[in-house]
Amino acid sequence: MTSAPVRVVLADDQPLLRHSLAMIINAEPDLAVVGEAHDGLEATTVASDTTPDVVLMDVRMPRLDGIEATRRICRMPKLAHTRVLVLSMFDLDEYVFHALRAGASGFLLKDSKPTDLLAAIRRTHNGEPLFAPSILTRLVAHYTARGPTAVEPSPPDQLTTREVEMLGLIGQGLSNDEIAHQLTISIKTVKTHVSHLLRKLDARDRTHLVIAAYDAGLVSARPHPSHISGRNRLDER
Structure with a gap:
């Protein structure tokens, strides 16, 4: 069929x-x-x-x-x-x-x-994702640099400590494999956490988790060392 x-x-x-x-x-x-x-x-x-x-x-x-x-x-x-x-x-x-x-x-x-x-x-x-995480985080970092604000950004209250950590790593441009390696957990566990983040933050996809990480102040608005320049790439894994 x-x-x-x-x-x-x-x-x-x-x-x-x-x-x-x-x-x-x-x-x-x-x-x-x-x-x-x-x-x-x-x-x-x-x-x-x-x-x-x-x-x-x-x-x-x-x-x-x-x-x-x-x-x-x-x-x-x-x-x-x-x-x-x-x-x-x-x-x-x-x-x-x-x-x-x-x-x-x-x-x-x-x-x-x-x-x-x-x-x-x-x-x-x-x-x-359509492109390497570094491309997305480079774009977000480029346009989210801000001066001091009246309200200090903070992670959403509904997230657990582990989920806040996960959100920060996603915001840094790490792939699921890299997150699993850094936290010494399985890919399946990473995917489960990502699913929980998408649901709790009402985010459509990983793109909006990166933006949420910046909004929550979990990532500073400067390029990650792995950022690369050039055209969009459909090779993220």
């Missing part, structure tokens, strides 16, 4: 790009474009009407930009399972970080190879 294809909505104000993306995606037996939108406002309507698995979202669009469209989509109860993948021209675009804060699960450069695009859609649908 063949499983249903991953349902995708395309949101971009360039008709030619939407057409090209649709051709690439629809050529795959496990993927299908179920709707298109030429701006953010239409994207929210189309997503609500079609309840897709993944929305490919451009950031800079007329009427309503991709950031606000992402925020609205991620707040719709009926779209709780829908994930947003942002298309960007630059890997350290400030708009990308704001889109991640709005609920996007990841981002991909517009000039990525078709094979990378298809892999990104599948991995986004499966809730897997």
Whole structure:
């Protein structure tokens, strides 16, 4: 029995790009474009009407930009399972970080190879990271540096001591394997803790756990020694 294809909505104000993306995606037996939108406002309507698995979202669009469209989509109860993948021209675009804060699960450069695009859609649908943790933490660190605030950040009260420790390590960009090695626990135990963190923090995926770690003051806003520069990479494990 063949499983249903991953349902995708395309949101971009360039008709030619939407057409090209649709051709690439629809050529795959496990993927299908179920709707298109030429701006953010239409994207929210189309997503609500079609309840897709993944929305490919451009950031800079007329009427309503991709950031606000992402925020609205991620707040719709009926779209709780829908994930947003942002298309960007630059890997350290400030708009990308704001889109991640709005609920996007990841981002991909517009000039990525078709094979990378298809892999990104599948991995986004499966809730897997799109790139090495160092890329994500570098992005978050770049845009979360703050001066002194009136309220000192602190870990959420509902987390156990071990979960706070886990959240901090995730925020540093460590993979599950690295966390298991550092804490001398099994990969299965790490995954269990990650699942608890996702549920307790109402986070869609690991991307938002990294942001939560910075918000809680568990990670300082400076690059981790393992950070690397360059394009997004679909090779995190």
